[in-house]
Amino acid sequence: MESRREFMKTISAAGVVTVCGGLSVVFSGCSTVPRITPEKRENELILSQDAFIESNMIVVDQGLLKPPIFVHKTDAGDYSALLLSCTHKGCRPRVYQYSLDCPCHGSQFDFRGNVLEGPAERNLKSYPVSQDGSGNLLIRL
Ligand code: FES
Numbered sequence: 001m002e003s004r005r006e007f008m009k010t011i012s013a014a015g016v017v018t019v020c021g022g023l024s025v026v027f028s029g030c031s032t033v034p035r036i037t038p039e040k041r042e043n044e045l046i047l048s049q050d051a052f053i054e055s056n057m058i059v060v061d062q063g064l065l066k067p068p069i070f071v072h073k074t075d076a077g078d079y080s081a082l083l084l085s086c087t088h089k090g091c092r093p094r095v096y097q098y099s100l101d102c103p104c105h106g107s108q109f110d111f112r113g114n115v116l117e118g119p120a121e122r123n124l125k126s127y128p129v130s131q132d133g134s135g136n137l138l139i140r141l
Helices: 004-014
Strands: 039-041 044-047 057-060 069-073 079-083 115-117 129-131 137-140
Touching: 044 057, 069 137, 079 129
Parallel strands: none
Antiparallel strands: 039 044, 044 137, 057 069, 069 079, 129 137
16 A cells, blocks of 8 residues: 555646545645734734634745745644745645645655654744734744
């Protein structure tokens, strides 16, 4: 049986990347991963906690010229914010149900940004996440 990784390489090479849900795979383009444009303040992005009502992960746009930021909420209520720019050669990792996978050469990262599989050797860039008094999330850039 083909491994998940081999399967993903196969469908990526074929250009068939529109699979959602049914194969336990969620792409960032899929409607189950909300994509939002945050409020910006100097060196911070501000997200309403409501952004996590439908999903424990969201993709935050930073504008056309910057890679988006992936934000994940754990069951314990902790957040991680990761730049979706692969540390190997800068491609944009895609969001799957349990990992962030780079379509260019197969690197894989967990939702803390740690390298699970190379060729990338460095973890994804992460940003500190805090909350203000209203429960909004603050991502410090
Ligand atoms: S650019 Fe991501 S694995 Fe090479």
